[in-house]
Amino acid sequence: MNQVVKKIIIMAFFLTAFIASNQTIAASVVDTNSTYTYETMKKDLAELDETYGDLIELYTIGQSVYGRDIVLVRLGNGQADTFYNGSHHAREWLTTILNMKMIESYAEAAEAGTTIEGYDVRSLLEKGTLWFVPMVNPDGVTLQQKGLQAFPKDIHKSLISMNNGSSNFDRWKANVQGIDLNRQYPSGWEEVSTTSPSWKNYKGEYPFQAPEAKVMRDLTYLLNPAVSLAYHTSGRVIYWNFNVDQEDLGRDQDIAELYASLSGYRMVPTYAGSGYTDWINEVFDRPSLTPELGLYAGERHVDPATFPETWRRNKEAGLAMANESVKLQFPEHTPGDQPVVLGDRATERDILPPRDIDDYYEKALDIMEDYHLSQEESIEYYSWYQQCKGDCSINDPELNEVFDKLLHFEDLPEQKDIEEDKTWTIELNTHIDPESVNKDNVYIQTTEGQAVPLEDAVVEDNFITVHAEESYRKGKSYTIYVKDLISAGGQKMEEPVEMTFTIQ
Ligand SMILES: [Zn+2]
Numbered sequence: 001m002n003q004v005v006k007k008i009i010i011m012a013f014f015l016t017a018f019i020a021s022n023q024t025i026a027a028s029v030v031d032t033n034s035t036y037t038y039e040t041m042k043k044d045l046a047e048l049d050e051t052y053g054d055l056i057e058l059y060t061i062g063q064s065v066y067g068r069d070i071v072l073v074r075l076g077n078g079q080a081d082t083f084y085n086g087s088h089h090a091r092e093w094l095t096t097i098l099n100m101k102m103i104e105s106y107a108e109a110a111e112a113g114t115t116i117e118g119y120d121v122r123s124l125l126e127k128g129t130l131w132f133v134p135m136v137n138p139d140g141v142t143l144q145q146k147g148l149q150a151f152p153k154d155i156h157k158s159l160i161s162m163n164n165g166s167s168n169f170d171r172w173k174a175n176v177q178g179i180d181l182n183r184q185y186p187s188g189w190e191e192v193s194t195t196s197p198s199w200k201n202y203k204g205e206y207p208f209q210a211p212e213a214k215v216m217r218d219l220t221y222l223l224n225p226a227v228s229l230a231y232h233t234s235g236r237v238i239y240w241n242f243n244v245d246q247e248d249l250g251r252d253q254d255i256a257e258l259y260a261s262l263s264g265y266r267m268v269p270t271y272a273g274s275g276y277t278d279w280i281n282e283v284f285d286r287p288s289l290t291p292e293l294g295l296y297a298g299e300r301h302v303d304p305a306t307f308p309e310t311w312r313r314n315k316e317a318g319l320a321m322a323n324e325s326v327k328l329q330f331p332e333h334t335p336g337d338q339p340v341v342l343g344d345r346a347t348e349r350d351i352l353p354p355r356d357i358d359d360y361y362e363k364a365l366d367i368m369e370d371y372h373l374s375q376e377e378s379i380e381y382y383s384w385y386q387q388c389k390g391d392c393s394i395n396d397p398e399l400n401e402v403f404d405k406l407l408h409f410e411d412l413p414e415q416k417d418i419e420e421d422k423t424w425t426i427e428l429n430t431h432i433d434p435e436s437v438n439k440d441n442v443y444i445q446t447t448e449g450q451a452v453p454l455e456d457a458v459v460e461d462n463f464i465t466v467h468a469e470e471s472y473r474k475g476k477s478y479t480i481y482v483k484d485l486i487s488a489g490g491q492k493m494e495e496p497v498e499m500t501f502t503i504q
Contacts, residue, residue, distance in 0.1 A: 030100045032307040035145055036093055038068055038138040044100060045071060045134075052107045055125065059383045061133075062215035065176050066151065068138035070215050072379065075103055075132065076110070076125030080325040081375075083225035084318065085133040085216070088182040088232070088276060089173040090140030091301045094293060094310065095231035099134035101311060102318045106130065117316035124319065127326045131223055137174075137181050137212055144172040144301065151176065163199045171299035173200040175210050182232070184213035187242060187282040188273015203274055215386070216276060220284070222378050226325035227255065228288040229318075230276040233302045238263075239290040242270040242278035248285055255287045255324050262317040265291055287324070291317075412499040420471040420503055426464040426482055428493075434459035436486035442466060444480045452478060472503040 029047050034040070049058050057074040064070065084102065086095030109121035135141055139151075147169050148156045155176070160167055162178040174180045178197025183189070186207040194203045208214045220228075240256035241249070260267050270278060280288035293310045294302040426442070437459050444452040444466070453469040464482075472478060483496030 028104065030097070030104050032097050032101055032311070033304050036097045036100070036304065037145055038135060038142050041096060041100065041135055042069070042071070044104075045073060048104055048107065052111060055107055055110060056103070059379055060387060061219055061379070061383050062211060062386045064137070064139040064212055065210070066139045068142065070133065070136065070138065070212060072219065072383075073103055073132040073134065074376075074379075075107060075130040076128055078124075078126050078128040078326070080128035080322070080328070081131060081223050081225040082128060082322045082325040083131045083133075083220070083223055083228040084231070085136055085229070085276070086231045087135045087137050087141050088230060089180075090137055090144040090175075091171065091173055091299075092231075092233040093135070093141045093144070094233050094302045094304060094307065096134045096141070097304060097307055098231055098293065098310060098314055099132045101307075102130075102315075103132055103134075105315065106319065116319055119316070119319045119323065121319065124322055124326070128322045130322055131225065133216070133219070136216060139176045139212075140172060140174055140181075143169050143176060162197050169199075170301070171199055174198065174202065175212055177210060178202055179204040179210045179213075181210055181213050181216075182230075182275045184208060184210055185217075185274050185276055185279035187279045192272060192274045207274075218382060220280070222375065222382060224284075226286060226328045227321050228277070228280050228286070229321060230288065230290050231293060232290055233293045234296050235292040236263075236265045236295060237268045237292045238265045239270045239275075239277055239292075240267060240288070241281065242273050242275075243282040245285055248287075252281070252287045255321070256289055258320055258324070259289055259291060259317050262320055263291060263313040265313070287328075289321075410495045410497045412497055415499065415501040417504040418472070418501045420474065422472065422501075422503075424466045424480060426466065426480075428462045428464070428485065428487075430491075431461050431488035432459055432464065433486045433488050433490075436484070437464060441484040442480075442482050444468065444478050447477050447479075474503055477502045 029044050029051070031040070045058055049056050054077070055075065059072040059074070060069045061072045062070040084099055086099040087093050105116070106121050106125070109116050110125045111122075113122050115121065142150045143159065148159060148167055151159065158178075159169075159176065162174070163169060163172065174197075178199070180198075180201050180203065183192055183201060183203035184207055189203060189207050192203045194201075196202060204210060204213075208217050238256055238260055240252060244252050256267050259265070270281075273279075273282070275290065277288040277290040280286055291314070293314070294306060297303065437457050439454060442454075442457050442464060444454060446452065452472075455467045455469055458465045466480065477500055479498050479500045481496065481498050483493065485493040487493075
């Protein structure tokens with residue numbers, strides 16, 4: 001009797017040891033050799049979010065026609081934004097696997113402090129942020145993988161008819177409205193010939209008609225990425241140059257050539273527009289690439305068993321693009337795009353310009369414009385707005401969390417001809433608690449939203465004096481912001497103020 005119990009204990013011990021060591025060796029969350037579904041992606045993202053703390057954050061930024069979440073993933077915390085997306089086209093879900101594998105591998109390397117092909121991933125994720133929408137078209141992917149049974153009976157007939165009368169959906173590329181999401185962007189859209197809703201190529205009645213494409217539009221304005229990558233799967237080529245301005249051609253070509261050399265994909269000229277990359281190339285004047293990951297597999301998905309080859313070609317290339325974003329350092333808005341925002345300059349540069357927007361989105365924008373939102377707050381706000389739909393209240397407790405930090409600055413008259421070494425004296429109507437004055441509530445920014453390094457402010461009674469560490473630059477404009485001060489009597493300052501000044 002004794003002996004039997006002992007045996008069980010030993011076996012249990014070995015079993016535990018085996019499980020533990022197995023976990024450390026093969027900790028990978030993303031199974032790349034599988035029919036990678038929407039449900040698997042959601043489960044894997046939740047696990048990665050849990051595992052990697054502040055490094056990874058998830059946002060639900062909208063819903064597909066049949067209510068599947070469109071998920072945005074933030075990886076890293078730096079200034080330079082790079083945007084990756086996959087599965088615009090339903091049958092091309094190998095691209096979702098690539099997005100997911102990048103998220104996991106790059107997070108793992110950053111956490112461990114290891115390098116990938118010479119890239120110090122941790123440091124790269126401090127300088128830049130990698131944003132992913134791994135599955136732009138979750139309904140389409142689900143239809144392609146699971147067929148009719150995943151959708152309500154009353155649309156089966158129309159799905160079959162859009163699929164040339166077949167109930168085999170292997171070839172499906174569109175969303176479930178039969179709109180090709182990569183024919184929904186306005187650059188070159190007019191020229192795309194069209195028929196009617198179909199498993200592929202139908203451009204819709206107007207650009208951004210499909211909810212999935214609309215989310216991509218809004219998100220692009222929010223992120224304003226330096227470099228973006230829209231992954232597809234057919235042909236091992238790269239599209240990169242739709243209506244690129246002459247002065248940007250060299251820059252964009254260098255970036256496409258870098259991707260081509262690392263991946264072995266061939267650069268080809270884009271002859272027809274209306275895709276995501278075309279829109280970025282033409283409208284945003286920023287580099288954007290469409291890497292086509294695999295060899296043409298016929299009218300169906302690429303076998304996920306081929307993924308190791310795809311990974312070998314794109315692992316370093318993905319990081320190289322994030323590194324290019326860091327190097328590019330764009331001014332955040334081009335002239336004429338400036339939105340009217342009541343916030344500090346750093347906030348202003350992150351808010352989307354009101355272009356090409358419908359009523360629903362305009363409402364959201366109006367509210368955003370009245371507040372001082374960081375990029376992350378804007379995304380949180382957008383995510384909240386997308387989920388509350390018609391039933392949104394400014395008093396929603398969830399929204400209050402976002403708005404807690406937000407402020408509306410009162411604009412004081414602009415000052416001109418200021419000397420380079422100016423010391424500012426701020427006069428308040430009452431004595432100020434010196435403890436309440438710091439670099440987060442009395443600060444100066446350039447017009448690009450960069451913080452100006454300041455000496456410690458001097459507080460005396462109802463005066464605060466502020467001096468920059470270095471001289472201001474001739475002809476440049478700056479804005480000083482004052483907020484959240486506390487009076488000697490413990491009262492909080494009512495309205496934050498800003499004042500712009502220009503150096504002589
Ligand atoms: Zn495609």
